Amino acid sequence: MSLRLSDLSACFEGVIPSIIATASADGAPNISYLSHVVRVDGEHVALSNQFFAKTAANVRANPKVTLMLVDGLTGDQFLLDISFVRSIDAGPLFDRIAGQLAASSAQVGMSDVMRLRSADVFRVRGIEKVPSPVAATAPAPRRAPVDLPALADAIRAIGRQAEAGAIIDSLLCGVQQVLGYANALVLIHDSHRQSLITTGSIGYENSGLGSEIVSAGGMIGAAAASGQTIKVSDMSRVRRFGEAIGLEAGATENTTRTVVFPQLPMAMSQIAVPMVTRGVVAGVLFIESTERLAFSEEDAAALDILAGQAANALRASEGEAAAAETGHATATPEPAATETDIRIVCHRFDDSVFVDGVYIVKGVAGALLRLMIEWRLGEGRSEFTNREMRLAAGARMPEIKDNLETRLLLLRRRLDEKQAPIRVVRIGRGRVRLEAGGPLALTVRD
């Protein structure tokens, strides 16, 4: 065939519905729209076909099928001569299709009624382009290929980092430099709060550090739960999953104890890439763009590589921080009593912490801050090791054995962002110092 499936990548975005024509054994044609078509490899496509029993029956009685695909960028139409091979209802390919279906269902506002039971795999026997009445006056908009040497540089840069903050910053830098996307977030999984917490951010007016997405919610939650990349290529028909637009972030944080999720106004494409290491989803890399169909298959593959490298580096960083710890750190004197007290209020029910009336953080990061403050006040020391924090908090929050570094990173960044009079400074592998601009006055409430 002169046209190859790989030439049709913009047809597989789920933006413009595909069409399937079948015929029964006795020669009666049938035609319907399809919710999603997935390119399996160079010669096969898979179709999700939830409802149309007639189509399913026809392809089993008569494997000859005609598929119409539409390029979401140009509107060009293609007719594919395909034949039924087999049906699948489990396995990695099925999971991939189910994940893509979840995203495309959201695009058409039908996530409630679309649930994949099985998918049919077809061999592609021929592809022809449908004549277009539109004269090709200018070359169609095309996406630039991924720059592989730049990707390799970005992978090496992430691999060189040992500290969680530098790893996340390198990942976001790679997203920007290799693929040119200016708005990106890194969310780290928090099983204690059943959520994903924004721990790194570029390109947003409000960084959103500390904002949370419920683990089961929206495409970010779905990417984390399924371990599959999920993208939306045309937001014009999608209800935004985020929180209400236009909230004054700083003004509401102190009353809601909730950081507003960052928003890119006029976003048209979004992609959520799970950060997987050894089969465990550590977090999600989330990127958005004001362009329709911004994220090509190649982009998704490059992001998958970057996210995986960062997940591995974060895991190694936790291990190194734990291995480097040695006993209790040294004591440091409290600042002079003449300075103004720094009022710290901790709430037990959600582990939230306020410093001089300003909401800082909650959950594991809040619990760690309270722990350090209590040690500082009780034992007169300001330097702490990951190990002692893990021992002290691990019974109530067992998951911190795997992600203490990212929790401390979130805490450090929130204190910096809120310009708080106390800071947590990393002073070495597995060690931090709590710095305060005055004496601490701690109140713990239920």
Next chain:
Amino acid sequence: MTMTMRLDDRLLEFLRRPLMCIIAGVDQTGRPSAGRGVGFNVLEDRTTIDLIFSGWQWPRLVSDIRQTGRLAVTFVSPADYVSFQLKGRADLSETEVPNADHAARFITAATDELQRLGVAPHVIAPWLTAQGARLARLSIQEIYIQTPGPHAGMMTGAEVR
């Protein structure tokens, strides 16, 4: 005797909405073809519908209708995906002047509706053309609900005679 189905008032009301139209034929070997319709006209008996499509763009539809006369057409409302499929026997004829008007109205309504839903005009343009228009006169024998959901594929309540 072949049964025919009559479009009821509810279906006629549906057909007045801005719609997209997709058509399938089949050749003698059982291989189906697909194309897009760009206009239609329900005849007074309500059991026959004239479908307009571009013979230039969808030549296989032309040859398939000539070969077997079997045809299926699905109308979908892009705003809410409500869809109905009609099936039956079809004959080809050259289009006539009134049908050119039907095509122009259909293309304008569909284009406006898709643009309202956020599809860019340059993306829509390749789909809707009446170049080399052909007319297939379909005698309706079956009508199905095609809206995605639990009722998809069910025969619907048109009158039988």
